[in-house]
Amino acid sequence: MIIEVIGVATVLAGLWVLWQGPxxxxxxxxxxxxxxxxxxxxLPALGDASVPxxxxxxxxxxxxxxxxxxxxxxxxxxxxxxxxxxxxxLFTTYAVASAYFMPRLFQGLTHAYSLARNDIDVGIVSLVLMPxxxxxxxxxxxxxxxxxxxCVRALMIRGQAKAITNALIVCAxxxxxxxxxxxxxxxxxxxxxxxxxxxxxxxMLDAGEIGGFKRIVGTFTEAGAFSYVALGFYAFCLSxxxxxxxxxxxxxxxxxxALCLLLSTSTTAYGSFAIFSSLILAGALVKLANGQATRRDCGYLVIFSMIPFLLGTAIMFAPSIWSAMMGLFDATVSSKLESQSGIERMRWNYFAMKNFWDTAGFGAGVGSVRASSFAVALLANTGVLxxxxxxxxxxxSFTPGRLLSFDDAVARAGFRACLALIGAACLSAASVDLGFVFFIFFALAASARQLRKREAPQFAASNPAIGARHYQLQGASS
Structure with missing residues (x-):
């Protein structure tokens, strides 16, 4: 094992948090x-794998x-x-078991695109299926x-939603x-x-440029990884x-x-941002039709309705900016599938689905197959189950209904962030692991039901009309 300077700092920070608390x-x-x-x-023993x-x-x-x-x-x-x-x-248990058994059960049966490391570079190449x-x-x-x-869900249940939110806002x-x-x-x-x-x-793809725009990577390896995390925080804050x-x-x-995502030059960012925005827009329209829309829902609708006007203004008064934007759109969206990267990623997905069929729908085992879509990677690695x-x-983890408290709003924001991240992962994720950012947000979303059971009586007591209806429903159900 090789210890990096960041590793020493990380261990010291870990010892400090043991003293400070969860x-x-x-x-x-x-x-x-x-x-x-x-x-x-x-870890040289594991192909020089890096431990983040x-x-x-x-x-x-x-x-x-x-x-x-x-x-x-x-x-x-x-x-x-x-x-x-x-x-x-259950999912984790099955996935971990598949990582051990499936590559041995189906060894040599098929070829799979997998991560290979050598003395020169790191890349995804086609290899015979084996552990x-x-x-x-x-x-x-x-x-x-x-x-x-x-751990994160335990903190939510024990009343630390405010501290969690503060940390996530600082991270954003x-x-x-x-x-x-x-x-x-x-x-x-x-x-x-x-x-x-x-x-x-x-x-590391930290020096790329498309259409005169620098590909934003931040502290990540490439623009897609940066935009994936940025999208999760955008959905959380927007919610x-x-x-x-x-x-x-x-x-x-x-x-x-949102501005950062639009300037990131990431195809994943553009596609997932459009999908998530469509979901939020549809929700705001439904609330408006039902007479339940808030001022912020209406504001969100107004902002989206202004986009065509802003684009028209850009065409009239700043044609050079419009030309740069269209060049960026052509390079990252309309011509993406024709590029070498697009062709390569489609090849990964094609062979990943072939691995799924070659293993009779059981999957080749977690870590065996790389793809360019979370849905495809999930099928190819863990199968139908x-x-x-x-x-x-x-x-x-989905919990519809009226918000009861700030904690409840944080849980809903976590669920919306999960939806945004899954949309991004389905467009470009290479593996089954969705990352710690996803599971932090998922822990928030998963706490909603227990939080509502605890807060419903307090909410009913502070809202007599709703409280009377709440107890009438309880009596009818009993």
């Missing part, structure tokens, strides 16, 4: 999740929660049957994701700062100053603004993150 551990975990191109350790700082911090978070009885009890309760945590546990180091590393990531989910700010620093460093030829944050054994909580800061962050478990897991 809330401090969550802060450090959230911040370390932004270091997508960093490595705390490197967030994995190390997650271990200290789990220890910190386990040392406190109330939080430990809440973390264990998060896996109760029929809840989102239960389905996540590999990526099976172990991907399984380890899923186990760490489960531990992260349990730092994500924007990293984007600005990345662009400035590129144009001033000082990108080498960020090399200590890009020490992982990954392929809080729409629900009327911390409107000034969340509105500002949502606007800046893995896909069904994941769908049920996500559906079980």
């Amino acid at each position: 809330v401090a551990a969550f802060w450090v975990l959230s911040l370390s999740a932004l270091l997508g191109a960093a490595a705390a350790f490197k 700082p967030v994995i190390v911090v997650a271990l200290f978070l789990v220890i910190s929660v386990a040392l406190r009885p109330r939080l430990r009890e809440a973390a264990i309760e998060s896996l109760a049957p029929s809840g989102p945590g239960f389905w996540l546990l 590999r180091a990526s099976n172990t590393t991907q399984a380890a990531y899923l186990i760490a994701d489960l531990g992260c989910f349990m 700010v730092l994500l924007l700062v990293s984007a600005v620093v990345d662009v400035v460093a590129y144009h001033t030829d000082t990108a080498f100053l960020l090399s200590w944050l890009r020490n992982a054994n990954y392929r 809080l603004w729409l629900d009327g909580f911390r409107t000034r800061i969340t509105a500002t962050l949502a606007l800046l993150l 893995g896909l069904l478990l994941f769908v049920v897991m996500l559906a079980s």
